[in-house]
Amino acid sequence: MTKLARDLLFPLIAVLAAFIVGGILILLIGDNPLVAYRLLLGSALSWPDGIGYTLFHATPLIFTGLAVLVGFRCGLFNIGAEGQLYIAAFATAWVGIVLANRSAWILVPLCFLAAILSGALWGAIPGVLKAKFGSHEVINTIMLNFIAVALVSYFTQYHYKVGGDPILQTSPIGQGAHIARLGKFIPGFPERIPLNLAFLLALLCCLLVYLFLWRTKWGYEIRATGSNPSAAEYGGISIRKQIVLAMAVSGALAGMVGINEVMGYRYRYYDGFSDNYGFTGIAVALLGRNHPVGVILAALLFAALQHGGIYVDGFSEHVTKDIVQVLQGIIILFVAAEAFFKWLLGGRFTMDRLKV
Amino acid sequence: MLELRQITKRFADVLANDHVDIVVKPGTIHAIVGENGAGKSTAMRIAYGFYTPDSGEIVVDGQVRQIKSPHDAIALGIGMVHQHFMLVETMTVAENIVLGAEPGTNLALDLKSAASQIRQLSEEFKLAVNPNEPIEHLSVGQQQRVELLKALYRHARLLILDEPTAVLTPLEVEEFFAILRRMREQGKTVIIITHKLSEVLAISDEVTVMRDGKVVGRVQTKETNAAELARLMVGREVLLRVEKSAPEIGRPELELRNLSVADINGAKRVNDVTFEVRSGEIVGIAGVEGNGQTELIEALAGLVNPERITGEIRFEGTNLNAMGARVRRELGIAHIPEDRHRRGLLLDFILAENSILGVHYRPPIVALAGGIFLDNDAIQRRADEIIQKFDVRPPNAALPARAFSGGNQQKLIIGREYRVNPKLLLVSQPTRGVDIGAIEFIHQQLVALRDAGCAILLVSAELEEVTSLSDRLLIIHEGRIAGEVDPKVATLEEIGLLMTRGH
Numbered sequence: 093m094t095k096l097a098r099d100l101l102f103p104l105i106a107v108l109a110a111f112i113v114g115g116i117l118i119l120l121i122g123d124n125p126l127v128a129y130r131l132l133l134g135s136a137l138s139w140p141d142g143i144g145y146t147l148f149h150a151t152p153l154i155f156t157g158l159a160v161l162v163g164f165r166c167g168l169f170n171i172g173a174e175g176q177l178y179i180a181a182f183a184t185a186w187v188g189i190v191l192a193n194r195s196a197w198i199l200v201p202l203c204f205l206a207a208i209l210s211g212a213l214w215g216a217i218p219g220v221l222k223a224k225f226g227s228h229e230v231i232n233t234i235m236l237n238f239i240a241v242a243l244v245s246y247f248t249q250y251h252y253k254v255g256g257d258p259i260l261q262t263s264p265i266g267q268g269a270h271i272a273r274l275g276k277f278i279p280g281f282p283e284r285i286p287l288n289l290a291f292l293l294a295l296l297c298c299l300l301v302y303l304f305l306w307r308t309k310w311g312y313e314i315r316a317t318g319s320n321p322s323a324a325e326y327g328g329i330s331i332r333k334q335i336v337l338a339m340a341v342s343g344a345l346a347g348m349v350g351i352n353e354v355m356g357y358r359y360r361y362y363d364g365f366s367d368n369y370g371f372t373g374i375a376v377a378l379l380g381r382n383h384p385v386g387v388i389l390a391a392l393l394f395a396a397l398q399h400g401g402i403y404v405d406g407f408s409e410h411v412t413k414d415i416v417q418v419l420q421g422i423i424i425l426f427v428a429a430e431a432f433f434k435w436l437l438g439g440r441f442t443m444d445r446l447k448v
Numbered sequence: 449m450l451e452l453r454q455i456t457k458r459f460a461d462v463l464a465n466d467h468v469d470i471v472v473k474p475g476t477i478h479a480i481v482g483e484n485g486a487g488k489s490t491a492m493r494i495a496y497g498f499y500t501p502d503s504g505e506i507v508v509d510g511q512v513r514q515i516k517s518p519h520d521a522i523a524l525g526i527g528m529v530h531q532h533f534m535l536v537e538t539m540t541v542a543e544n545i546v547l548g549a550e551p552g553t554n555l556a557l558d559l560k561s562a563a564s565q566i567r568q569l570s571e572e573f574k575l576a577v578n579p580n581e582p583i584e585h586l587s588v589g590q591q592q593r594v595e596l597l598k599a600l601y602r603h604a605r606l607l608i609l610d611e612p613t614a615v616l617t618p619l620e621v622e623e624f625f626a627i628l629r630r631m632r633e634q635g636k637t638v639i640i641i642t643h644k645l646s647e648v649l650a651i652s653d654e655v656t657v658m659r660d661g662k663v664v665g666r667v668q669t670k671e672t673n674a675a676e677l678a679r680l681m682v683g684r685e686v687l688l689r690v691e692k693s694a695p696e697i698g699r700p701e702l703e704l705r706n707l708s709v710a711d712i713n714g715a716k717r718v719n720d721v722t723f724e725v726r727s728g729e730i731v732g733i734a735g736v737e738g739n740g741q742t743e744l745i746e747a748l749a750g751l752v753n754p755e756r757i758t759g760e761i762r763f764e765g766t767n768l769n770a771m772g773a774r775v776r777r778e779l780g781i782a783h784i785p786e787d788r789h790r791r792g793l794l795l796d797f798i799l800a801e802n803s804i805l806g807v808h809y810r811p812p813i814v815a816l817a818g819g820i821f822l823d824n825d826a827i828q829r830r831a832d833e834i835i836q837k838f839d840v841r842p843p844n845a846a847l848p849a850r851a852f853s854g855g856n857q858q859k860l861i862i863g864r865e866y867r868v869n870p871k872l873l874l875v876s877q878p879t880r881g882v883d884i885g886a887i888e889f890i891h892q893q894l895v896a897l898r899d900a901g902c903a904i905l906l907v908s909a910e911l912e913e914v915t916s917l918s919d920r921l922l923i924i925h926e927g928r929i930a931g932e933v934d935p936k937v938a939t940l941e942e943i944g945l946l947m948t949r950g951h
């Protein structure tokens with residue numbers, strides 16, 4: 093078995109175990125777990141809506157999962173993906189509104205750049221703070237989340253809202269900034285499903301992140317810094333530069349959620365659009381073992397759960413869509429308790445296993 | 449007192465102990481020697497109950513015993529002190545000693561009776577400690593005494609000590625030997641696991657030599673010598689003394705003038721040091737650890753904040769003070785760090801990726817000049833070159849660095865630094881934790897590099913090593929150069945005095 097396959101085996105076990113525990117909980121509240129699970133997951137696999145919506149929900153999770161992954165590989169905890177994606181989504185919409193009359197050839201690249209650069213900037217801020225002052229990125233990214241959300245809300249409410257519209261959203265972006273829905277290219281797949289080209293962009297980013305981290309010298313330096321900063325420094329690597337670079341790349345990836353949301357789905361900035369994508373991205377990165385392939389799989393799982401939650405809520409007696417959060421939480425706990433799990437599955441515990 | 453008969457233990461596909469027979473007579477100090485991986489620690493861990501043997505028996509005081517856990521071993525009077533101490537830093541000496549065997553009831557811990565028992569043992573064995581001192585305030589030598597007391601408190605009659613002198617200064621080693629002799633006088637039996645032949649010859653009564661999981665020799669210490677022990681350990685003749693010709697000295701590569709390096713609190717760790725290292729020579733720095741060697745080497749390598757450095761460092765005439773580690777490497781300065789795990793390796797990365805640390809950002813490792821992609825073929829080629837030339841085992845560059853023994857890790861680091869053909873090599877503790885066979889090889893390589901014209905600055909706490917390798921020998925004491933001696937003629941006393949007294 094290749095190393096990658098072996099690395100992903102454990103999260104798979106964690107997921108299965110979580111489903112078993114979840115099943116017990118469902119039993120306890122009076123429903124049939126098999127029925128509930130069939131509703132939960134089955135709905136994610138239906139064509140075209142199930143698969144379409146699942147892949148659509150997975151798109152932002154892939155972006156934020158990749159964002160957190162890049163941070164982790166440098167030894168940094170980017171808890172700020174949520175703020176980064178909000179800033180980026182707004183910036184994307186802003187460019188799309190201000191240059192609304194331009195053609196797609198100009199507008200699409202500029203909006204892409206807006207998403208990527210604004211996300212990178214919002215990510216670089218805590219990076220610089222850590223590099224220069226040593227202040228912890230966990231605290232700074234969390235605080236910047238609040239600032240981002242408030243800033244963006246403010247601008248939407250007081251400057252970019254459509255007059256008279258009670259909904260907190262901006263005016264629409266220009267037609268040139270729209271990116272195509274996949275329904276346009278796939279026969280039998282309706283265009284009402286918001287799955288769009290951003291999904292393909294997300295997959296492309298997985299490949300690019302892989303190449304960046306494992307095939308370029310920059311990626312080597314980032315990973316070395318995350319693995320052992322003392323040795324990286326000894327090898328002539330500038331730790332400060334790596335921190336800022338990793339946080340900027342991380343922010344840029346989170347920012348691409350804006351492309352999916354604004355250019356491919358709502359065609360405007362809709363305040364509060366994020367269903368905790370930034371934080372779920374942390375879970376996705378963890379479950380995916382901080383590897384792009386794992387991130388895709390984990391994002392698909394979490395997206396399927398999210399989509400299925402609505403069905404379970406509607407169609408079963410006692411189970412509500414909170415079961416999705418419960419399952420997600422148990423999965424995270426099991427992934428975190430890896431050592432315990434290995435012991436449980438490793439057979440009889442003898443002193444021999446103590447590597448003293 | 450203790451006999452291991454035909455002990456066999458296998459871990460997955462490694463036969464750690466192969467029908468091992470060890471006999472330890474009561475009231476003796478018995479040394480078990482062997483290279484890393486020879487199986488000596490495994491055998492002793494079986495005796496202490498950490499592992500159970502696949503076959504064979506353990507005989508204690510003439511009776512066959514089942515030792516399934518350390519509890520059983522302790523009940524039989526066997527105690528063990530590990531290389532890495534198992535002490536709770538924030539608790540006191542007394543608390544640590546009684547941990548797990550607390551006197552008093554479950555509700556009322558009776559530390560007073562513990563303290564008095566400890567004092568008694570302390571006097572009996574001359575192990576001076578203050579029972580109420582927290583561990584974190586103690587020196588390493590004192591901590592070791594606490595570990596010994598832990599075993600004695602549990603009525604150990606046989607003490608197994610794993611690499612006991614690895615962390616001690618030369619002075620502490622002498623004190624430690626005195627403690628061992630006292631224990632022997634009091635009727636205790638001691639087993640020391642070690643690879644330091646000079647100490648084996650100084651303190652033990654009998655020696656068991658292990659190699660590749662088997663016992664290959666059993667001798668009375670009086671009747672053997674270092675060469676014979678080394679030959680048994682390695683399986684061939686080992687040169688214990690480095691052979692080198694007279695140096696061919698060129699111009700100064702490194703010049704230090706009034707160099708001072710302060711630590712984070714502003715205290716001077718290197719104090720007004722002036723000397724030079726010329727091409728084709730090895731300048732050694734001897735000294736008890738903690739006298740500024742670490743700070744000196746790190747400052748020369750560019751790993752210290754320039755704000756903490758005063759004075760001049762010149763390399764081939766250029767002032768290095770403002771230059772970072774990368775620039776210094778590019779100028780031709782290589783560095784073999786004293787802490788290979790912290791500084792020298794990315795333990796979670798594979799060996800191949802470690803072999804390019806320091807040159808990873810430019811051709812030939814980077815595919816095109818100015819490019820960003822790594823050339824995997826070039827990386828593999830470099831790794832294979834180093835593995836082959838320096839006999840790194842197992843010869844598999846795809847394994848994580850963590851999987852290699854200390855000696856092989858060190859060989860990789862040395863190979864990596866050599867491969868850049870440095871003009872100046874800074875090397876610190878090159879053979880710490882390295883097997884005797886590899887030590888010989890590393891020494892030969894250092895001399896070869898010096899003969900090729902490299903200037904080498906060697907820091908080592910092993911007096912034998914630094915005196916035999918150096919062409920000139922400086923002694924460092926409290927950050928200053930206490931003196932310079934000719935290593936060919938200086939006596940160990942002379943050097944020792946300079947090391948401990950500073951003049």
